[in-house]
Amino acid sequence: MIIDLSEKSPTEIYYTLIQSIIPRPIAWVLSDNGNGTNNLAPFSYFSGVSSKPPIVSISVGPKNPGHKKDTWRNIEERKNFVIHIAHEEMAEAVTASSASLADGQSEIDHLGLETIPVENWPLPRLKECRIALLCEKFAIHEIGKAPMGLILGNVKAVYLDNTIITTENNRLKIDAKKLNPLARLGGDDYTTLGNIITIKRPE
Numbered sequence: 001m002i003i004d005l006s007e008k009s010p011t012e013i014y015y016t017l018i019q020s021i022i023p024r025p026i027a028w029v030l031s032d033n034g035n036g037t038n039n040l041a042p043f044s045y046f047s048g049v050s051s052k053p054p055i056v057s058i059s060v061g062p063k064n065p066g067h068k069k070d071t072w073r074n075i076e077e078r079k080n081f082v083i084h085i086a087h088e089e090m091a092e093a094v095t096a097s098s099a100s101l102a103d104g105q106s107e108i109d110h111l112g113l114e115t116i117p118v119e120n121w122p123l124p125r126l127k128e129c130r131i132a133l134l135c136e137k138f139a140i141h142e143i144g145k146a147p148m149g150l151i152l153g154n155v156k157a158v159y160l161d162n163t164i165i166t167t168e169n170n171r172l173k174i175d176a177k178k179l180n181p182l183a184r185l186g187g188d189d190y191t192t193l194g195n196i197i198t199i200k201r202p203e
């Protein structure tokens, strides 16, 4: 079967893509509401883009026609944000943080999550998450008519919890099983790591 996307509605295209591009990592994004509180929301249109500079991307849709989601508006107006990698035990909180609250209201306070300050960084990170990417806005490109905001973040520093750090051949290795990252499938489904297979690359 071939699905011709040119004949499909944005919703049908969305459902086709999110069930095809799986499993997707989840960027759990903390951004600055500008009123002394921080916003938190999950985004699974999330990827690494380049290494030097170290750029990552998230794609953020409109809240409703003509209105940007808070994360998009916050990053546009105040540049710094923090992307967390959530683990399995946080699946409920990740999902709950996608609820639409009133503008400027904090999902962090609402969910009773704990944050911790980061040295030399204006925003805190979520205390429980084992990885946090400290990002500065690099560029925002509007894609399509809706439009969708392709937000590129320059990762200035990475927080890694000591419990997930190991070494292999004198290089830093993150223990994926100990990280136990949560990933998104289509609809309301999530997944976690299954078997890890190691295959040496050709010389």
Ligand SMILES: Cc1cc2nc3c(=O)[nH]c(=O)nc-3n(C[C@H](O)[C@H](O)[C@H](O)COP(=O)(O)O)c2cc1C
Pocket (backbone or CB within 6 Å): 026, 039, 040, 041, 042, 043, 044, 045, 046, 059, 060, 061, 062, 063, 068, 069, 070, 071, 072, 094, 095, 097, 098, 099, 100, 101, 184
């Ligand atoms: C696991 C998960 C992944 C999501 N991924 C995206 C995404 O990639 N892009 C998007 O626009 N919304 C995504 N959403 C929906 C947003 O999280 C939701 O619209 C949220 O309310 C946005 O919050 P904000 O207005 O505070 O930025 C996702 C929701 C969940 C639960």
